Amino acid sequence: MEPLSRVTPATIDVLRVLGDATGACWGMLIIKSSGRPAGSVYPILERLESLGWVTSSWELDDARPGPRRRYYELTEDGSPAASATVKRFEEWSRPGARRTVTPSVVFG
Amino acid sequence: MNRSATAAVRIAAAFLPRELRIRYREQWMGDLRDGSEVGISTAEIARGSLAFAATYTRPLSNWSHVSDRTAALWVRVAVALSFSSAIVSISQYSIFATSSGSDASSDAGLVALASTQLLAAFMVLAPLLSLVAVFTTRGAEGRVRLSVGLLAVATVLPMTRPGIDNLLVPEGNFFTSPGTVVFPIAIALVIAAGTILARMYRPLARPKVPQRLSRRLLTSTIAGLLVVIVVVVGFVSMTGVWDARTPLVFGLPLNEANRAMYTQWVQLKFQFEELVSTIFGMWIVAGLAVACLLAASGFSSRATRQRSTMMLGIVILSSAAIFGGIISLLQMSTGSTASTSIELLIAAGRWGLTCILTTAILRTSARSAAQHESAER
Numbered sequence: 408m409e410p411l412s413r414v415t416p417a418t419i420d421v422l423r424v425l426g427d428a429t430g431a432c433w434g435m436l437i438i439k440s441s442g443r444p445a446g447s448v449y450p451i452l453e454r455l456e457s458l459g460w461v462t463s464s465w466e467l468d469d470a471r472p473g474p475r476r477r478y479y480e481l482t483e484d485g486s487p488a489a490s491a492t493v494k495r496f497e498e499w500s501r502p503g504a505r506r507t508v509t510p511s512v513v514f515g
Numbered sequence: 516m517n518r519s520a521t522a523a524v525r526i527a528a529a530f531l532p533r534e535l536r537i538r539y540r541e542q543w544m545g546d547l548r549d550g551s552e553v554g555i556s557t558a559e560i561a562r563g564s565l566a567f568a569a570t571y572t573r574p575l576s577n578w579s580h581v582s583d584r585t586a587a588l589w590v591r592v593a594v595a596l597s598f599s600s601a602i603v604s605i606s607q608y609s610i611f612a613t614s615s616g617s618d619a620s621s622d623a624g625l626v627a628l629a630s631t632q633l634l635a636a637f638m639v640l641a642p643l644l645s646l647v648a649v650f651t652t653r654g655a656e657g658r659v660r661l662s663v664g665l666l667a668v669a670t671v672l673p674m675t676r677p678g679i680d681n682l683l684v685p686e687g688n689f690f691t692s693p694g695t696v697v698f699p700i701a702i703a704l705v706i707a708a709g710t711i712l713a714r715m716y717r718p719l720a721r722p723k724v725p726q727r728l729s730r731r732l733l734t735s736t737i738a739g740l741l742v743v744i745v746v747v748v749g750f751v752s753m754t755g756v757w758d759a760r761t762p763l764v765f766g767l768p769l770n771e772a773n774r775a776m777y778t779q780w781v782q783l784k785f786q787f788e789e790l791v792s793t794i795f796g797m798w799i800v801a802g803l804a805v806a807c808l809l810a811a812s813g814f815s816s817r818a819t820r821q822r823s824t825m826m827l828g829i830v831i832l833s834s835a836a837i838f839g840g841i842i843s844l845l846q847m848s849t850g851s852t853a854s855t856s857i858e859l860l861i862a863a864g865r866w867g868l869t870c871i872l873t874t875a876i877l878r879t880s881a882r883s884a885a886q887h888e889s890a891e892r
Contacts, residue, residue: 434546435549435550435552435553435555438553438555439555444559445559445562446567448563449563450566450571473544473545473548474541474544475541
């Protein structure tokens with residue numbers, strides 16, 4: 408698993424949704440739960456997947472004909488890393504915290 | 516399922532690398548079918564897929580025959596060409612406004628015509644070459660592709676509606692004509708592309724050494740005063756000239772109704788020309804103020820290397836904008852009556868501006884993906 412080179416508030420929201428989910432989560436539900444636009448969530452999921460934080464798979468429900476849904480979940484290494492990143496971000500963004508650098512420097 | 520959303524998703528998938536294309540096409544089609552279950556519209560999914568395709572960065576490692584260095588060079592050339600052509604296209608308003616007045620039978624007219632046509636060719640070829648370079652170079656970042664695309668549109672826009680000045684019949688309003696409206700749109704696109712590119716190279720850590728307050732205060736005050744002076748002088752001169760101009764169309768063999776119509780048209784034309792001249796005049800002084808401010812405050816601190824490089828880029832761009840504004844004003848004030856030496860000067864200025872901009876952006880942009888990555892961290 409590779410470290411994230413860029414952490415934005417949208418990345419944190421996506422990590423939070425994936426961390427709160429029990430099992431694999433449908434991409435549309437991640438968009439809905441994070442409250443972020445699809446144009447932000449799709450690239451974030453692709454980046455997390457390419458870095459090894461997240462893994463994705465097709466749905467196994469044969470009852471639904473046509474194109475399949477894609478489900479995402481945190482990997483074994485990605486799960487604790489996501490929790491730590493969210494925690495650090497929350498500490499960083501707490502009112503009154505000393506902020507002399509951007510999130511990318513803190514988490515890069 | 517919405518047909519236009521389906522088409523958008525298919526187009527987005529077609530722009531992805533082969534290994535991702537099939538997967539994302541099926542994923543997005545599934546999302547389109549079932550997205551309404553969780554209250555997400557098909558338009559939202561279509562926008563998301565297009566945004567994903569436009570910003571997706573193809574990994575360089577998949578294309579071992581293209582070296583990191585070569586890819587980076589092509590990207591830098593594309594950014595430099597597209598940015599310079601867009602700035603030249605906007606700042607050289609006079610090309611479109613006065614080129615038809617050039618008389619190829621005289622030496623001066625020949626110089627003006629050749630210079631204009633060659634520059635127009637550059638403004639067509641440069642964005643085309645840039646687009647080909649960024650979209651065929653593996654490893655070019657999605658954000659760079661998006662910026663080059665925006666700059667290409669910004670370059671072409673002013674050329675789509677030439678001849679604002681050559682209307683023979685009083686049709687419409689100069690201020691709201693498509694030929695005028697395309698300029699602010701093009702400027703907005705350049706600003707958007709510049710913001711995307713600047714964010715890619717932005718310095719993340721602030722300089723730790725505090726700057727001296729007095730110096731910053733002084734430069735800010737001077738720059739602020741300059742801007743205020745520009746706005747006041749521009750406004751006063753514009754309104755003053757509007758009142759003084761009286762269209763003379765009485766000599767024309769027109770009936771009363773047509774004469775009134777032409778009088779109104781000519782008056783509007785003069786107002787429009789004054790507005791254009793004022794905007795260029797304000798542009799020159801505002802560019803000068805920005806350049807002075809950055810030169811004074813940007814280089815005085817122990818800033819990071821990226822910061823200095825970015826500052827240098829902005830100073831060069833501001834100076835180029837000043838230069839471009841002066842050339843455009845010179846062309847507009849001389850019109851088709853300029854001497855050969857003036858036309859040669861304007862031609863040299865235009866090409867000098869183009870070369871300065873291209874070279875400056877080439878020199879200040881990141882040299883390699885590794886350098887770029889270090890700027891991001």
